[in-house]
Amino acid sequence: MSSLLTEDSDVVRWLRAELQARGLTRIELSASLKHQGTLHDDTLLFTAPDGALTFGSLPEAPRAQVKGLMQRYHASAPGLGDVALSVVCEALGPPRIRWMDEAQRQHDAREQARSEAHFDSRRYGRALAQRVAEMLDAGADLSLTVDPREGVSRALWRSGDGSYARGLRYIQGDSRAQQTFASRDDFIRWLAEQSDESLAKLEHPDDPRMWGLGTFNRAYFARKTGRRS
Structure with missing residues (x-):
């Protein structure tokens, strides 16, 4: 579903413009859609060149776009559960876009548990x-x-x-x-x-x-x- 959001999407272009206009090293958008698509939250995290962190929120137009994209993602398949979106833009490199739903969360949790599992394999x-x-x-x-x-x-x-x-x-x-x-x-x-x-x-x-x-x-x-x- 990453095709819902690309480097050329309005929201991503707005983030990159903010990054440059504010002279930031990093800007991150975190958004979530909960309760069958009825509750939407978003947060912006700004990282200054000296490492200082500040928080903010999207203006109305980008926020409406993000909510619409998340609702489309949520409607794309039944049983997705809560949906989360993360977009990270940095001064160097392309933006990183990640969608997360319940199936992906379960998969990630299983893979993390698998990587951390260590048991004695010697026969008794x-x-x-x-x-x-x-x-x-x-x-x-x-x-x-x-x-x-x-x-x-x-x-x-x-x-x-x-x-x-x-x-x-x-x-x-x-x-x-x-x-x-x-x-x-x-x-x-x-x-x-x-x-x-x-x-x-x-x-x-x-x-x-x-x-x-x-x-x-x-x-x-x-x-x-x-x-x-």
């Missing part, structure tokens, strides 16, 4: 997995809170029929298995192949914002078993 191995199985056999509670408001925990447990499971446990006492293992060996084999990284991404592989939230890791198992691994 059979020795650690066996110690965890022994704890489950002894009736130990292995759980981590996922949502304290709803009383939901992520858990590992051994069922009465001798099978093993991983899943969710609720404060009411109910459990919902997301994966079951018919035998002790099956559970040990599975856990031995896991790592902090694989468990962090297991529930939400495509949403980095959820990685590692309330998930088991090597440090947790070491605390519970009383042995480093």
